Amino acid sequence: MEKKIPYKIYLTEEEMPSQWYNVRADMKIKPAPLLNPGTGKPLTLEEMQPIFCTELIKQELDNDTKWVDIPQPVLDFYKMFRPSPLVHAEFLEKALGTPAKIFYKFEGNNTSGSHKLNSAIAQAYYAKEQGLKGVTTETGAGQWGTALSMACQYMGIDCKVYMVKCSYEQKPFRREVIRTYGGSIVPSPSDTTQVGRKILAEHPDTTGSLGCAISEAVEVAVTNDGYRYVLGSVLNQVLLHQTIIGLEAQAALKKYDIKPDILIGCTGGGSNLGGFASPFIGEILRGEANYKIIGAEPASCPSFTRGKYAYDFCDTGMICPLAKMYTVGSQFIPSSNHAGGLRFHGMSPILSELYDEGIFEARAYEQTQVFEAAEIFAKAEGILPAPESSHAIRAAIDEALKCKETGEEKTIVFNLSGTGYFDLVAYKQFNDGTMTDVIPSDAVIAEALSKLPKVGNE
Ligand SMILES: *Cc1c(COP(=O)(O)O)cnc(C)c1O
Numbered sequence: 433m434e435k436k437i438p439y440k441i442y443l444t445e446e447e448m449p450s451q452w453y454n455v456r457a458d459m460k461i462k463p464a465p466l467l468n469p470g471t472g473k474p475l476t477l478e479e480m481q482p483i484f485c486t487e488l489i490k491q492e493l494d495n496d497t498k499w500v501d502i503p504q505p506v507l508d509f510y511k512m513f514r515p516s517p518l519v520h521a522e523f524l525e526k527a528l529g530t531p532a533k534i535f536y537k538f539e540g541n542n543t544s545g546s547h548k549l550n551s552a553i554a555q556a557y558y559a560k561e562q563g564l565k566g567v568t569t570e571t572g573a574g575q576w577g578t579a580l581s582m583a584c585q586y587m588g589i590d591c592k593v594y595m596v597k598c599s600y601e602q603k604p605f606r607r608e609v610i611r612t613y614g615g616s617i618v619p620s621p622s623d624t625t626q627v628g629r630k631i632l633a634e635h636p637d638t639t640g641s642l643g644c645a646i647s648e649a650v651e652v653a654v655t656n657d658g659y660r661y662v663l664g665s666v667l668n669q670v671l672l673h674q675t676i677i678g679l680e681a682q683a684a685l686k687k688y689d690i691k692p693d694i695l696i697g698c699t700g701g702g703s704n705l706g707g708f709a710s711p712f713i714g715e716i717l718r719g720e721a722n723y724k725i726i727g728a729e730p731a732s733c734p735s736f737t738r739g740k741y742a743y744d745f746c747d748t749g750m751i752c753p754l755a756k757m758y759t760v761g762s763q764f765i766p767s768s769n770h771a772g773g774l775r776f777h778g779m780s781p782i783l784s785e786l787y788d789e790g791i792f793e794a795r796a797y798e799q800t801q802v803f804e805a806a807e808i809f810a811k812a813e814g815i816l817p818a819p820e821s822s823h824a825i826r827a828a829i830d831e832a833l834k835c836k837e838t839g840e841e842k843t844i845v846f847n848l849s850g851t852g853y854f855d856l857v858a859y860k861q862f863n864d865g866t867m868t869d870v871i872p873s874d875a876v877i878a879e880a881l882s883k884l885p886k887v888g889n890e
Pocket of ligand 1: 545546547548573575576664665699700701702703704705774818820849850851
C-alpha cells in the first residue's frame with residue numbers, strides 16, 4: 433500500500449542529518465581556487481587568515497572530504513528551527529489546475545526569515561571556537577545580517593553589519609531586529625571606512641551594492657584586532673553548511689518514496705540552490721539518478737544567463753580575492769529599481785563549474801512576473817514569500833503549467849528560501865501597479881565585463 437503523503441513532511445530528531453555534504457568530493461573537475469589578486473596564485477591558508485576564520489578557510493579549501501560532522505552546538509541551535517518542513521503544495525496545484533506534483537522546502541521559519549541562519553550559526557560557532565571577539569559582514573536585503581546577529585548573540589560574540597544603503601532605507605525595521613540581537617548596523621557606502629569614503633567621493637549619489645558593502649566589512653575586519661570577515665553566500669563553506677536543506681529534503685522525499693523530476697532554487701550568490709540541490713547533484717555526478725535542476729535568477733542581475741565564466745573580484749572595491757565564477761562584472765551595479773533581491777554580480781564557484789558542465793540550467797525572470805508568481809503562491813499556500821524565493825516559485829509555476837499543457841505528472845520540488853515580511857515596499861509597488869522591469873542592455877554588461885581583472889583570465 434502506498435503511504436499517504438502528508439501536507440507537511442517532517443523528519444524526526446533521529447532522522448535529522450548530523451553531517452554536511454561536500455559536493456566537491458564528487459566533482460571530477462573541482463571549482464577553481466580563489467586567487468590572490470596581487471600574485472595571481474591560489475590563496476593559501478596563511479594568506480586568508482587575516483580575513484577569515486581558520487576552520488572556515490580549511491572548509492573552503494577542502495575539495496575531498498565528502499562528509500563533515502556538524503558540531504554539536506550547531507546541531508543544538510538547528511533544533512530551534514529545524515527540521516524545516518517539506519510541504520506538499522496541494523493548494524497551489526489546485527489553483528494552477530496542474531497534474532504536476534509540487535513540493536516546497538520551507539526555510540523561512542525563523543526570525544531572520546531565510547535559510548541564511550543555517551550557515552550563520554556555523555560561522556559564528558567557528559569564530560567563537562577560535563577565540564575571536566567578533567565578525568563583520570555585509571548584508572543586502574538584510575536576511576544575512578539578521579541571521580548573523582542571531583547566531584553571534586547565541587555564541588556570545590560581536591557582530592558588525594554593513595547594509596546596502598537602498599535596502600537600509602527601504603527596510604528600516606531590519607535594523608531594529610539586528611539591534612535586538614545585539615548587532616550593530618551601518619548603511620553602506622559609509623564614511624566609516626577608507627573604501628567607503630573613496631566610493632562616496634566617486635559616486636556621491638550611489639545607493640550602494642553588495643560588492644561595496646563587502647569591501648567595507650572586509651576593511652573593518654582586517655583593521656580590528658580579534659575580528660574576521662564572514663560571508664553569507666558564494667563561498668564553498670557556505671554551500672557546505674546549506675546542504676542541511678538538501679539532505680533533509682532528500683530524506684523527507686525518501687521517507688515517502690517520492691521521486692523528484694525537477695528541482696528548483698533561486699540564485700543570488702548560489703547558497704540556497706547549492707545547499708538544496710547539492711545532495712541531488714551528487715546523485716547525478718555519481719551516476720545514480722537524473723534530475724532537471726533549474727536556477728532562477730533576476731533578469732536585472734543575470735549572472736548565469738548573460739554573464740561570463742571568468743575570474744573576477746567578489747567586491748566593487750576590488751580588494752577581495754578573485755573567484756572564478758559566472759559574473760556580470762564586479763563593477764556592475766543593478767538598477768536601484770530592482771526590488772527583488774539577488775543583486776550580487778557573481779555566483780558560487782561550485783555552482784559556476786557545475787553550470788559550465790551543463791549539470792543544471794538557469795533562467796532569468798523579470799521582477800513583475802516574479803511578483804505575479806508570489807501573489808499566486810501567497811493566495812494559494814498562505815505564506816508571503818520573499819521576492820528572492822519568488823523567482824523559484826515563478827520557475828516552479830511555469831514548469832507546472834507546462835505539465836498542464838502536456839498532461840505530464842511531473843514531481844517538482846522547489847526551495848522556498850524565505851519570507852517577505854520586510855519586502856513590503858516592493859509588494860506595495862507591485863500592488864500599486866508601479867513596479868517596472870529594468871533589464872540591463874548588452875552595452876552595460878559588456879562595459880562591466882570589460883573591467884574584469886587580467887589576473888587569472890589570460
Ligand atoms: C539571500 C537570500 C537568497 C539568495 O542568496 P543565495 O546565496 O543565492 O541563496 C535567496 N532567498 C532568500 C530568502 C535570501 O535571504
